[in-house]
Amino acid sequence: MKTDQIKEIEDLLLANKKLKEENFALNRQNKDLKQFSYLATHDLQQPINNIISYLSILEDSRKNLDDLGNLCLTVIKKSSFKMKSFITSLLEYSLIGNNPKDEYIVIADVIESVKEVLSDKIEESNATININLKEHQLYCYKNDIHLLFLHLIENALKFSKENETPEITIKSEIKDENYVYSISDKGIGIEEVHFKNIFDIFYTINRDEKYEGVGIGLADCKKIIELYKGKIWLESTINKGSTFFFTLPKA
Structure with a gap:
């Protein structure tokens, strides 16, 4: 040699x-x-x-x-x-991610489960939730995905405009080897200066007492997405609303 x-x-x-x-x-x-x-x-x-x-x-x-x-x-x-x-x-x-038991889940079923959990808030605000999903399954830990959609939908309800009925739209599409999801609202919006840090743990924008929370929900979302090798990002305009996008791999 x-x-x-x-x-x-x-x-x-x-x-x-x-x-x-x-x-x-x-x-x-x-x-x-x-x-x-x-x-x-x-x-x-x-x-x-x-x-x-x-x-x-x-x-x-x-x-x-x-x-x-x-x-x-x-x-x-x-x-x-x-x-x-x-x-x-x-x-x-x-x-999050500890002792997971992966299984095939239907995203539409997960969203229905989240709506049941948030039923009081949805009814109180008279919110409309529009759903347009590709029919598919994911192989993942159901509790993680449930928590992911729970945080994002709850945020869309929480940061709606005062005296306006919340309208939330949930969509999915296929791009390459991933499903791309979006959750949009017509709420108060987020300034671009916060985009970089908004997924950090305990980072909060609205410190007004009417917006409950400790600033960990979006950090949860980022941690879950990264467990599945996905990405999460947002687009937002003040007083026009926000859209959170994230990817999950196809099963």
């Missing part, structure tokens, strides 16, 4: 060894991160639940408090429920 061939084999073996070491380190880091996130959220749940329980007792004694006491109670209660929402959302985020 020639010297240059031996050198090439040695280089390949060295590169393979380095790749295995890097994969081992990455898997270890991912495992540690998941464990930390899971334990942190669970350990934080108990004290916040205790606070909320005692707040409910104090609620019964509101009449005995002065104005300052009532204000403090209101602020503590609001902050406690906000913290619980953060913790629950973080736990949900950490569990």
Whole structure:
């Protein structure tokens, strides 16, 4: 065997060894991160639940408090429920993609299930949801895809214009080896300056109290899409609405 061939084999073996070491380190880091996130959220749940329980007792004694006491109670209660929402959302985020059981699912069925979950909000706002999907199945983890559509449809309902009936359109088409989905609304829209960070965890645009949320829903969506090697992006115009696009591989 020639010297240059031996050198090439040695280089390949060295590169393979380095790749295995890097994969081992990455898997270890991912495992540690998941464990930390899971334990942190669970350990934080108990004290916040205790606070909320005692707040409910104090609620019964509101009449005995002065104005300052009532204000403090209101602020503590609001902050406690906000913290619980953060913790629950973080736990949900950490569990995405863990122990998945892939199966063939029909997207139209998933959307119907999401509509049932959001039925109160849909009925309250008298929203119209138009669906135009290619008839197909996906091989994926059903809970992940359900959460994906839940966040995007719920956002379309939440950020609708005041005193206007929400109208949401859900479409799909086939491009190359992917299904391309779009969820459009005619709501308040998003400034382009936010496009780059909008999928970051805990990133929020509207801090107005009427828009509930902790800024993790779109981070969930991005994490789910990336698990399936897809992409997610948006187009939006202020006061005209937003469209979120994402791709999922054909089954």
